[in-house]
Amino acid sequence: MCKGTFMELCDLLSPALKRMNTKMRAVLTVEKQVAIALWKLAMPDSYQSVRNQFGVGKSTVGTAVMQVAHVIKDLLISRVVTLGNVQVIMDGFAAMGFPNCGGAIDGTHIPILAPEHQAGEYIICKGSFSIVLQAQVDHKGRFININVG
DSSP: OOHHHHHHHHHHHHHHHOOOOOSSOOOOOHHHHHHHHHHHHHSOOOHHHHHHHHTOOHHHHHHHHHHHHHHIIIIIHHHHOOOOOHHHHHHHHHHTTOTTOOOEEEEEEEEOOOOSSOGGGGBOTTSOBEEEEEEEEOTTSOEEEEEEO
């Protein structure tokens, strides 16, 4: 992630993540909370490893990850992922002979090189390594949801 994108993300999340210092302790900056969360979500590191990377406690890592994830879900997901008008999609599928259908789902395995950490998480029954992609489309074949992981 480039610095500009990171700073824009921090600006968007700042109103919900900004806290006041107390007499007991200073709060983490929004930038540090977002950096901790992004690092943990992007890397297969343990909380202990992330703790060492950022110089905070393990529980602080867990709290930062959960708070940032919740704020992203509450404030940003609707800007990025929209299901569209569910009733229109269901009516479209009904016209095609599929009543009460809200989307068509399929998936595939994307081959990858064996990762250095937790390679066993990515091995499939054929002995190769992959990441699973799952997608959902509406009645016109437009993507309305994609999940990779």
